[in-house]
Amino acid sequence: MSAGAGTAPARNGGDLVVETLEALGATKVFGIPGQHALGLFDALSRSRLEFISSRVENNSAFAADGFSRATGQVGVVFLSTGPGALTALAGLQEAYATGVPLIVVASQLPIEGLGARRRGMLHQLDDQKASAANVTKSQRLIQHASGIPSAIQDAWTEAISSPMGPVWIEVPQNVLLNPVLVPAVEDALAEPFDNPPRSELVKEAVQWLSGARRPAIIAGGGVRRSGAGQSLLSIAEKLHAPVICTPGGNGAFPWEHPLSLQSWMEDRHMTDLLEDADVLLVIGSSLGEVTSNYFTMAPRGRIIQIDAEPRVLESNAPALGIRADARQALEALDAALPAAAAELPDWHGQTAREAVAAALDRVQARLDAQDLALERRFMADIRAAVPDAMQTYWDMTISAYWAWSCWDARSGQFHSAQGAGGLGYGFPGAIGGALGLGERVLAVSGDGSAMYSIAELATARQHDAAVTWLIVDDGGYGILREYMEDAFGKATATELARPDFVKLAESFGVPARRCSPAGIREALEESFTAEGPNVVVVEARIGLFAPTHLA
Template identity: 70%
Template sequence: MSEHNQPNQPNQPNQPAEHQRNGGDLVVETLQALGARTVFGIPGQHALGLFDALSRSDLQFVSNRVENNAAFAADGYSRATGEVGVLFLSTGPGALTSLAGLQEAYATAVPLVVVASQIPLSGLGARRKGMLHQLDDQKASARNVTKSQITVHHASGIPSAIQDAWADAITVPQGPVWVEVPQDVLLGEVMVPPVQDALAVPYDHPPREELVAESVRWLAASTRTAIVAGGGVRRSGDEAERELLRVAELLQAPVVCSPGGVGAFPSDHELSMGSWVEDRHVTEVLEDAEVLLVIGSSLGEVTSNYFTLEPRGKLIQIDAEPRVLETNFPTLGVRADAGQALGALADALEAAAGQGAAGSPDDGTWAGAEWRGRSAPQVVAEVNRKVQERLEGQDLNREQRFMADVRSAVPSGMQTFWDMTIAAYWAWNVWDAQSGQFHSAQGAGGLGYGFPAAFGGALGLASQGRSGADGRVLAVAGDGSAMYSIAELAAARQHDAAVTWLIVDDGGYGILREYMEDTFGQATATELARPDFVALAESFGVPAEAVPVEEVGPALTRAFAGEGPNVVVVQTRLKMWAPSHLED
C-alpha cells in the first residue's frame, strides 16, 4: 500500500482553508520565545504540522538530505555559535536515522532540542496493522543518545515541554533532549493563546565548598602538580579557559589537553604539553605528579593513552557529569561546572597564599613546585622536545608538513570541523586552535561528522552576521567518511553555506587499513571505489579542485577567498605515528 493510501492521513483539501492555530504553531512559537533562530531537519508525513507552522514563523529552516546529517548540522551550529541547536524529525525511520548524529552530541555534551513527531494518540501503546512508521517505543530508541525524553499528549502541554527540554539541554552536563508530539496533537486546533515569552534557566552546578577546600589542601602540599584539560573546559567558555590559565600559572603545573579540550590552553605557553595525550613521555609526567588535576575529562580511552595511564599520586577530578567521577581511577570527585570550579580553585589558592598557608610562596604563585630539581617549564620543554624527536625518527615528514601547511593556510580565528580520519588523529595532538575553535567527532567516533557539522556551523555564524573569513569554516574528511555526507553538498549549495571541505583521498578507510595491517599483516575490506570528487562536487554546483599534497596550502587559501561552499581534494596516504615507549 502506498504512503498516500495509508489510514490516519491528515485532511488535504484541494483548496487551502483559513488557517487556525494548531499544535505545530505552539512548538514553533515556544522555540522562538526561547531564542531559537534556526531549525535543521527533513519533513515527514507525521511532522507536517511542524513544517506548516514554520511557514508562519521567522525561524530559518535548513533542509538537510539525511537525518543523521541534520543532527550533525544542528550539533555544529551549536558548537560554532554557543546556542542551542534545534532539530525537527519525522516518526520512525526519520527518527531512527538521526540517532548516530545524536550519539555524538550526547557524548560530547552539545545542547540540542529535538522535536520528533509520533503516530496519532490512538495508536500509542498499540500495534495497529498498517500504521505507517510505527515503532513499539520510539522514545526507547532515543534513550541511549539523549539526556531525557518526553511524549506530549495534549497541545496545552507543548510550551512547558519545550521549555523544560531547553532548560535540560543547557544544564551541565549539556546534551540533546528529545520531545515527541503525536501527529494529531500537532495538527489539532488549539485554544492556547500564542506563546509570547518563555524562560529556560539551567540548573547551577557550583563546586561544594568543602571539596574546594580539600582540593586546595592537596594542591598546596604538592611539589609536582599536572593538569589534564578536557572538553568540559572548552564547553564552559572563554572564562573557563582564562581560569584554567590562572590555576596553571598559580600552581606552575604542566597542562595537556585531551582531544575534546584542544584549544583550552594556549599551545605556545611554557606550561603547555599540547595535546599529546597519546605519547608515553607525556603520560609519564601525569603519572609522576603528586597531584593530577583533571578538569572536564573522563580520562577515557584516548586521554588515558589507551588505559596505560597509572597515576602514582593523588587525583582530583572535576566534571559536571557525576557518572564519570571515579569511574576509571580512585579520585577526589568534584561534581561541578568546569569554569565555576576553576574560578573557585584559583580564588582559594590566591587566598591561601595571601594568608601564608603552609607551603605558600611569597609571590602569589605556588612556585615551590619543582619536578625533582627542575622547574615545570623545564620539564615541559624536555617532554615537547622528546615528542618531536620521536616523530622525526619515524619518517613522518609528509604528515607533519601536511598539518603545518593546513594550519598555515587557516586564518587564526577560523573554526574547523574534523571527521574521523588520519588527519583528525594528527590534529587531536598537534593542532593549534589559536583564536578559532577545534571541533571533532571524538565523543562517539562516528563517520560522516565533519562536513554536515561544518555546514551547520557556517550557517550559524552567518545568522550572527559574520561573513568573509570570519564566517567561513573548514571541514576535513577522508574519502571514506566523505561518502557518508556527500548528499549534504546539495544542502550546502541550496543554503549558500560558507564552508570549505578538504577531502583527503587515500582510497579507503585509511586508519582501519593501518590498524589491520599492524595487527594482522594485511587489511581486509578497507579499500573503496570512490567517485571523482571534483566532478561530483561540480555536479552540485559547488566549485572544486584537486591538488597534489604539496599544494594543499595555496589551494585552501584560494578556497577561503571564495563565496559559498567549495571543495579541495588531495590524493595522498597519510600515516599514523608509532606508539612511544619510555625507552625511546
C-alpha cells in the same frame, strides 16, 4: 494519501512548538519534513525560524551539533516518525557524548495509534522514545497541545544545564495538526540549573593542590564548553602546573604558554610526566581511552577529578570526585588558592617550565626518528593556510588523529567527532557552523567518511553555506587499514571504490579542485577567498605516527 489534507487551521499545535522555540531564542531549525510532522512544517511557514533542509536525518543532527558548538546557541532538530527518527540517532550520540545542547522534536503517530502495533501504521515503532534513550538526556511525549510550551521550556532548561546535551520531545501527528485554544506564546524563559562544587570538596582540593610539589592538569572538553579558560590559566600559573588538553579540550589553554604540554595525549613521554605528578587535577574528562593513552596511564600521585556528569567521576581511577560545572569549580578553586609562590625545581631538578620544554623536545625527537616528513608538512601547511580565527570541523580520519595532537586552535575553535567516533560528522557539522556564524569554516574528511555525508553537497549549495571541504582521498578507510596491517599484517575490506569527488561536487554546482599534498596550502588559501561552498580534494596516503602508548 497525505495526512492532514485540506485547509490547515490558522493556528495548530505546530504553531505552539515554533512559537515556544522562537521565544526561547532559536533562530534556525535543521531537519527533513515527514508525513507525521506536517503540522510542524506548516507552522514553520508562519514563523521567523530559518529551516535548513538536510538530505539525511543523521546529518541534520550533525549540522545542529556543529551550529551549537560554533555559536554557543541551542541547536534544534525536527524529525519525522520511525525511520527518520532512527536515522538521526548516530548524530545524536555524538552530541550526547560531547555535551552539545540540542532540542530534538520528533513527530509521532496519532495518539490512538501509540503502542498499537497491530494497526500496522506507517513508520510505527513499539516505543520510539526508548530508541532515543541511549543518546539523549531525557525523552518526553506530549499528548495535549496545552502542554507544549512548558514541555519545550523544560527541555531547553535541561539541555543547557551541565552536563549539557540533547533532549528528545515527541508530539503526535494529531496534536500538531489540530486547532488550538492556547494563545500564542509571548515569552519563555530557560535558565541553566546551578551546578556549583560542594564547599568541603573545594577546601580539600585546595589543601591537596597547595601542598603539591609537582601538580599537573588535564583539561578536557568540559573546560572549553563551560568557558573556564581564564580560571584554568590563573590556576596553572599559581601552581606552576603543566597543562595538557585532551582533543575535546583543545584550545582551553594557550598552545605556546610555557606550561603548555599542548595536546600530545597519545605520546608516552607525556604519559610519563603526568604519571609523575603528585597531584593530578582532571577537569571535564573521564580519563577515558584517549586521555589515558589507551588505559596505560597509571598516576602515582593523587587525583582530583571535576566533572558535571556524576557517572564519570572515578570511572577509570580513584579520585577526589567533585561533581560540578567546570567553570564554577575552577572559579571556586582559583578564588581559594593563594598567589603564586616562587617556582622550585621539583620536577627532578627541573622547574615545571623546564620539564614541559623537555617533554615537548622528546616528543619532537620521537617524531623526527620516524618517516613522517609528508604528514608533518601536510598538517603544517593546513595550519598555515587556515586563518587564526577560522573554526574547523574534523571527521574521524587520519588527518584528524594528527590534529588531535598537533593542531594549535589559536582563536578559532577545533571541533571533531571524537566524542562518539562516528563517521560523517565533519561536513554537515561545518555546514551548521558556517550558517550559524555567517562566516567561512573548514571541514576535513577522508574519502571513506566523505561518502557518509556526500548528499549534503546539495544542502550546502541550497543554503549557500561558506564551507571549504577538504577531502583527503587515500582510497579506503585509512585508519582501519593501518590498524589491521599493524595487528594482522594485512588489511581486509578497507579498500573502496569511490567517485571522482571533483566532478561529483561540480555536478551539485559546487566548485571543486584537485591538488597534490605539496599544493595544499595554496589550494586552501585560494578556496577561502571564494563565495559559498567549495571542495578541495587531495590524493594522499597519510600515515599515523607510530603507536606511542607503549613504553
